[in-house]
Amino acid sequence: MSNNNGKFELTRKGAAALAVGALALVGAAVGATVLVEHRLHGHGAHGHDDHAHDDHAHDAHDHHDEGHDHAKHRGHGHGDDHGHDHGGPAGRPHGAHEDEHAGGKLRLSPAMIENAELELLTAGPGKVAVTLRLPGEIALNAEGVAHVTPRVPGAAREVKKQLGDAVKKGDVLAVLDSRELAELQRELLAAKERLTLAEASFERQEALWKEQISAEKEYLAARQAVAEARIEHRSAAQKLGAAAGAGGGKGGGYALIAPIDGTIIEKHIAVGEVLKEDTQVFVIADLSTVWVNVTVYAKDLHRVRVGQAAWVTAEGTPAPARGAVTYLGHVLDEGNRSASARVELREPDRAFRPGLFATVDVSVEEVDAPVVVSDEAIQRVDGKEVVFVQEGDAFEARPVKVGRRGAADPAGQGARVVEIAEGLSAGERYVGKNSFILKAELGKPEAGHGHAH
Structure with a gap:
């Protein structure tokens, strides 16, 4: 810089020096402003006076600069002066306010309430x-369960009902061929024939005795024979009934009958299968x-x-x-x-x-x-x-x-x-x-209290 006729002229070196000095003064002013702001927001809120130690002021200034660096790295202007991120953590539902966790409360937009179906x-x-x-x-x-057994050995001739079928009382479930049953049926027929003959003989002897043609002894013998024939016939019928029940048929055929209304829940029979008298063929419930x-x-x-x-x-x-x-x-x-x-x-x-x-x-x-x-x-x-x-x-x-x-x-x-x-x-x-959604939202990290990196 030279003085010519009372005028000042700036040389290139002088202008550069003057610019550097001005920038230094601006930087000092900004630093002083930041220091005062941090003391007001940080230490002043907790009752500290303006005569805080120099090392505290220095730390506050460094923290402020660090916050600005974080904001620069984010690449957008959503942080405050201290570099805090008020945008909320990643994954927060759209519509939640910045202070939604303040005081243990959640503030949600109407859209979020509707979307969550609260x-x-x-x-x-x-x-x-x-x-x-x-x-x-x-x-x-247990009072509505029936177990169906054949009572006499036999081979399955026909199976009429299957597992899961609904049946009514009296329905035929299956038909068996049984030699034992045929023998019992033969014995019953024989007993019936003997009874018929004994009754005829008794009637004749009774008529002769009344006419005093025959002796009383013969009459009494005929009456005794009738009584024995009746007992034999009754015994044969009971045996057949006990063995076959209502399922007895002609020619050794034996029908398994449903004893109650219900559903077949178990089935253990196939055509041609030989069954013992105690086999549990069907279970109806x-x-x-x-x-x-x-x-x-x-x-x-x-x-x-x-x-x-x-x-x-x-x-x-x-x-x-x-x-x-x-x-x-x-x-x-x-x-x-x-x-x-x-x-x-x-x-x-x-x-x-x-x-x-x-x-x-x-x-x-x-x-x-x-x-x-x-x-x-x-x-x-x-x-x-x-x-x-x-x-x-x-x-x-x-x-x-x-x-x-x-x-x-x-x-x-x-x-x-x-x-x-x-x-x-x-x-x-x-x-x-859906109140559990609010519980989950409450458990997320609080908004406005973390640095975004």
């Missing part, structure tokens, strides 16, 4: 049919009723009584089936200290198949509760049972004290409900169905 219900008074849940197993009604054998533990025995209503569910069943407790054992099992009970189901859905494990809810009490909510509304968060209560545009995970559980009505057709003893008032809106 069911909003109103808490209020209601009935709770308190039930006792017990394990059980579906079984055949009346499936219009089934039993559910229930295990009642000692601690619950005082709550269960014969006549109580019960609802039975099993894997694959469309809906709970209503029945009643028809039996309660008086002797405990020595192994698990439990008693056996029985629930009878009438006209159940075919899905209630014997052999399935079942869950039995026995109705033990009916109460009127001041505040009742859907059972689906109860979630467990941080070891506490909570209900997500609507407060304006937010949902609060409110801890509650749970009372009795049961069905919404004594008929057991209503939804499962829970009595709320504390924490929720009648008239408040809460989330029923």
Whole structure:
């Protein structure tokens, strides 16, 4: 820079030096501004005065610069002055607000509520049919099962019914050929012929004796022969009846007859097969009723009584089936200290198949509760049972004290409900169905508290 006639001229070197000095002054001013801002936002909020140690100010300045570096690396302007990311972590549902976790509350947009299919219900008074849940197993009604056996040995001539067929009492299931049966039939015919001859001889001797043509001795002998022939005939008929029952036929043919209405659940016969007299050829079960054998533990025995209503569910069943407790054992099992009970189901859905494990809810009490909510509304968060209560545009995970559980009505057709003893008032809106979605959302990392890298 030169002075010519009182004027200043900047040389190239002078202009460069002046620019460097100006940039240094601007940088110092920015640094001072950042330091004051960090003291106001950081230390000032916690009661520190303006005479903080130099090393604290230096650390705050470094942290500020680091935040700016992070924002630069992100490549967009969604971070605040400290480099924090308010966009939320990856995977957060669209529509959640930046402060959705503030104060333990979730703020969701109407679109998110609709997409999540959250069911909003109103808490209020209601009935709770308190039930006792017990394990059980579906079984055949033992009083409606019939075992069909041939009673006499024989070979299967014809099989008329198959496994799974529905039959009526008196239907012919199969026809057997039996030598033993043919022999019994022959003996009956012979006994009948002897009886006929004895009766004719007696009538003749009786007439001669009355006319005093024959001696009384011959008359008495003829009467004795008739009596013996009748006994023999009666014995042969009983043997045949015991062997064949209603299935006896001519020529040794023997029909197996259905003794009850029902369904064939077992079949052990094929054409030509030789069967013994004790072979269990068919098993017929009346499936219009089934039993559910229930295990009642000692601690619950005082709550269960014969006549109580019960609802039975099993894997694959469309809906709970209503029945009643028809039996309660008086002797405990020595192994698990439990008693056996029985629930009878009438006209159940075919899905209630014997052999399935079942869950039995026995109705033990009916109460009127001041505040009742859907059972689906109860979630467990941080070891506490909570209900997500609507407060304006937010949902609060409110801890509650749970009372009795049961069905919404004594008929057991209503939804499962829970009595709320504390924490929720009648008239408040809460989330029923799909409340677990809010629990999952609450468990995500809080928005606005992590650096984006």
